[in-house]
Amino acid sequence: FNRLNHLDSLYFSVFQPDVAPRWNGNLKRYRLGSDGKIYDVNDNEATDSSTGFFRNSAQSWWSPVADGPNVALGGAASKQPDNNASRKVYTYYSGSSTKDLTASVNAVSVANKANLTKAMFGDATMADSEHEKLINWTRGLDVNDENRNGLTTDARKFIADPLHSVPHLVIYGGDATSPDTTVFFGDNQGYIHAVDGETGESYFSFIPSELLGNQSVLMENDKTITQRVYGMDGSIVSWQNDSNNDGTINATDGDHLYIYSGMRRGGRNYYALDATTRNQPRMLWSIQGGTGSYTELGETWSKPVKTKVKIHNSIKDVLIFAGGYDSQQDTVLTRTEDTVGRALYIVDAETGARLWWAGPVGSGADLELADMKYSMPAAPKAIDVTGDGWTNQVYVGDMGGQVWRFDIFNGLRTENLVTGGVVADFGGGAAADNRRFYHSPDLFGFKMGASRYLGLVIGSGWQAHPLDTAIEDRIYMLRMADVTEPPYDADGNVDYSLIKVSESDLFDTTDNLIEEGNEAQRTQAQSDLAAASGWYIRLTRAGEKVLSSSQTVNGQLFIATYEPTASTNACLPAAGKARLYHVYVADGTAVVNYDQIGSDDELTKEDREVDLKTVGLPPDPQRMRVDGLDIICVGAECRPIDTVTGVLETYWYEE
Numbered sequence: 001f002n003r004l005n006h007l008d009s010l011y012f013s014v015f016q017p018d019v020a021p022r023w024n025g026n027l028k029r030y031r032l033g034s035d036g037k038i039y040d041v042n043d044n045e046a047t048d049s050s051t052g053f054f055r056n057s058a059q060s061w062w063s064p065v066a067d068g069p070n071v072a073l074g075g076a077a078s079k080q081p082d083n084n085a086s087r088k089v090y091t092y093y094s095g096s097s098t099k100d101l102t103a104s105v106n107a108v109s110v111a112n113k114a115n116l117t118k119a120m121f122g123d124a125t126m127a128d129s130e131h132e133k134l135i136n137w138t139r140g141l142d143v144n145d146e147n148r149n150g151l152t153t154d155a156r157k158f159i160a161d162p163l164h165s166v167p168h169l170v171i172y173g174g175d176a177t178s179p180d181t182t183v184f185f186g187d188n189q190g191y192i193h194a195v196d197g198e199t200g201e202s203y204f205s206f207i208p209s210e211l212l213g214n215q216s217v218l219m220e221n222d223k224t225i226t227q228r229v230y231g232m233d234g235s236i237v238s239w240q241n242d243s244n245n246d247g248t249i250n251a252t253d254g255d256h257l258y259i260y261s262g263m264r265r266g267g268r269n270y271y272a273l274d275a276t277t278r279n280q281p282r283m284l285w286s287i288q289g290g291t292g293s294y295t296e297l298g299e300t301w302s303k304p305v306k307t308k309v310k311i312h313n314s315i316k317d318v319l320i321f322a323g324g325y326d327s328q329q330d331t332v333l334t335r336t337e338d339t340v341g342r343a344l345y346i347v348d349a350e351t352g353a354r355l356w357w358a359g360p361v362g363s364g365a366d367l368e369l370a371d372m373k374y375s376m377p378a379a380p381k382a383i384d385v386t387g388d389g390w391t392n393q394v395y396v397g398d399m400g401g402q403v404w405r406f407d408i409f410n411g412l413r414t415e416n417l418v419t420g421g422v423v424a425d426f427g428g429g430a431a432a433d434n435r436r437f438y439h440s441p442d443l444f445g446f447k448m449g450a451s452r453y454l455g456l457v458i459g460s461g462w463q464a465h466p467l468d469t470a471i472e473d474r475i476y477m478l479r480m481a482d483v484t485e486p487p488y489d490a491d492g493n494v495d496y497s498l499i500k501v502s503e504s505d506l507f508d509t510t511d512n513l514i515e516e517g518n519e520a521q522r523t524q525a526q527s528d529l530a531a532a533s534g535w536y537i538r539l540t541r542a543g544e545k546v547l548s549s550s551q552t553v554n555g556q557l558f559i560a561t562y563e564p565t566a567s568t569n570a571c572l573p574a575a576g577k578a579r580l581y582h583v584y585v586a587d588g589t590a591v592v593n594y595d596q597i598g599s600d601d602e603l604t605k606e607d608r609e610v611d612l613k614t615v616g617l618p619p620d621p622q623r624m625r626v627d628g629l630d631i632i633c634v635g636a637e638c639r640p641i642d643t644v645t646g647v648l649e650t651y652w653y654e655e
Contacts, residue, residue, distance in 0.1 A: 015161030016071040025161035026075035029061035034627040036638040052613025062200035079200040084155040089139040092283040093209035099283040122213040160189035168236035173248030190231030203278040234262035262300030285352035293354040298324030298341030301377035307391040310410035317349040322376035330464040341375025374400035397437025401427020407486040421496025435460035442550040459546025467564040469543035478534040507532040509588040512605035551621040560618035578612040
């Protein structure tokens, strides 16, 4: 069946913040209509357009009753087995005798307490009864009678908050009437969940042994503990290998399905599972940050990119990810050099072995770079410029407001495989200029006149402090003319300083003179833009910032911002104001008359943005395709856009 046009399911990872360490979460399914509206299982409109919330009357798939905005009700949590003993909950630890997660030695169960030691749960001296209680609670037994039904042997049917873990949908096979799908996502209890995309039932839940030590705090859920607990808070990436191209993942055909995830604030590790056979998952490998080949690896925020490169004569399936986050960036007010996370890694996707890396001077990296001073939490953006099937360029931002470019020379040996350097520096020493890039750049091709360019859009914002108002953040668009090879100086040496830009090299289009100026102003603005290396928009409201990646479709840019605002209710925290900017990538001008003042073509800078009903931090704008029509969604707010025919990238999940 045509997967580009058939699947219209939306999977939302939802959570409810709390003052206690444990937050409720869930995975819920709805349907996206070609009209841009979200529908529930009864084919009723699920969201309230005036609030952006789910209607109280909405009933998601898998829920026996209307669950509306109630996070804990319905969803995948409700489909966990009534008999907790039948729930498939696994772990893996150093010294396990097998990588088969279904083996008894990897079970999260009291029967396996000899391997799941008290020390793993954080207290080697705890009583035997407490040890068993903690194991049972971890696997989902209601040992404290939290539902107050008088029983302590029934299932809790609980999923913790998937705060930053975006649902990842994999199609294993099936047909148009009965697709075989699985949704993978992580949560902050520490699990990676595998859920049937059609029924909501669990295939398995996996918790790394390194996160068993969090379970006591989560079980007690003491509201006086203010330290937030994190687990598997990263997003999932998959490597789907259908060796005979029959549209079905089947181990007997030599196919495989591997999944990978970092921990974000949960830790410094990456984990890889073999989920080819969902009823018998296996541990593939793990990377332990701060040790061995990964001493520079910080908190694993960077979502890996699965791709291929050629090292000498060998074509390698690899993961490319950045060095991660240095948590000191939570507190520093000015541009500050980090001590971890200053790296880019290329890793064997089958084994987890480091194949190549870049790091700071003195690190011993294959490529040492003097400007690599700041941690890199963002997922890199990898592209194949030449169309040979191998990645040859990588772009990523860092905590110093720099944008990096790496060029891969496929076919060369490791020592000459990659060159790299800073191509843009938008940070500065003053507090107002302490711009950080937490999210991936958006790359796209476009034309201006008869010339073709590679465009890059990236927005700055202090993710750790959304309420900050000191930093003056921006939306940047870089226009790069020649990207088929790295920049060479007159002696034939690669020199990225030849193409490095700063804010002064870009056109300030904040005032929208190209669209709103008088004739002389428009002419001058267009001339200035043509001479510049791109444009930028100053986010002039106090504290307005970009806390997600952008999406470019058909020459139009969609990027969300967040502005901290005071609460109108003294009893409630401030929710802030979310907006969606929608502009032409070529010049930053408005596309749609959102304020509906004047005729459709009377566009002003106010029309470059539209208020979102989304409460809190808006997620990435996502492009969907339903019944051949394109739709942009930001959370539960969706709108149809101009449809493009031909090959396109399609996302099958929504946060």
